[in-house]
Amino acid sequence: MQSQESHVPASDAVAAQPETISTGLPPDAAAAFDASARIAELETQLTEAKDQFLRARAEQENQRRRAVEDLQAANKYAVQKFAAEMLPVKDSLEMALLDQSGQFDTLKHGVDLTLKQLISAFEKFQLSEINPVGEKLDPHKHQAISMIESDADANTVVNVMQKGYQIAERVLRPAMVVVAKGK
The missing domain is CATH 2.30.22.10 (Head domain of nucleotide exchange factor GrpE)
Known part of the structure; x- marks a missing residue:
């Protein structure tokens, strides 16, 4: 009788050992090579992640700094619009003090107009x-x-x-x- 050993074609034998064929290295060396390649890939990803993290942190710090500067500027110049509305009132009061005409009714009328300027400025700023x-x-x-x-x-x-x-x-x-x- 013939032996029942199966005969495996050479092409199947090559497929059974892909590590040896693809890298040309024995299986243990191929595994070490794959691990080294994987480590190098992970180190590259880690470096990229660190870079992205540092950039994001720097951007966050820049936004925080800009917000602080904007808040300081807003506090410093918040009264600017109101002050601009008060300047004509001051000018009118100074003109009234410079009046030497002695006409009380004219002076009273000027002060009344100045008061109206002041009330208008107050209304503009919800005062x-x-x-x-x-x-x-x-x-x-x-x-x-x-x-x-x-x-x-x-x-x-x-x-x-x-x-x-x-x-x-x-x-x-x-x-x-x-x-x-x-x-």
């Missing part, structure tokens, strides 16, 4: 008066300096000694008021 006559005392907007007998309800503002001011909804200076005593 408004707090004039609470007849309102209930609000400790957030009013400062009671005295109490008097009055027909009004208790804690009602009956007289304003000094107007208060607010910017938008924030109180800049509370109004100094006189309130009614309880009956």
Whole structure:
């Protein structure tokens, strides 16, 4: 009988040892070569990742620095627009002081126009008066300096000694008021 050993064609034998054929090295040397190549590839990726990280960190630091500079500039020059609106008011007041005509009505008219300039500038920047006559005392907007007998309800503002001011909804200076005593 014939032996049942199978005969493997030479082409199949070559396919069974791909490491030897592809690199021309024995299997252990091929594995070491693949590991060295993989290490070199990973080192390259690590170097690229470090570079990207450093660039991203530098960009973040630049953005933070720019934000700080912008905030400092905004704080430093925030009043610039308001100051520009105040200059004509100052000019008008100086002209009124220089007037030597002695005409009281002309001077009063000029001061009235100057006050209108000032009110216009205040409105432009949401600076408004707090004039609470007849309102209930609000400790957030009013400062009671005295109490008097009055027909009004208790804690009602009956007289304003000094107007208060607010910017938008924030109180800049509370109004100094006189309130009614309880009956």
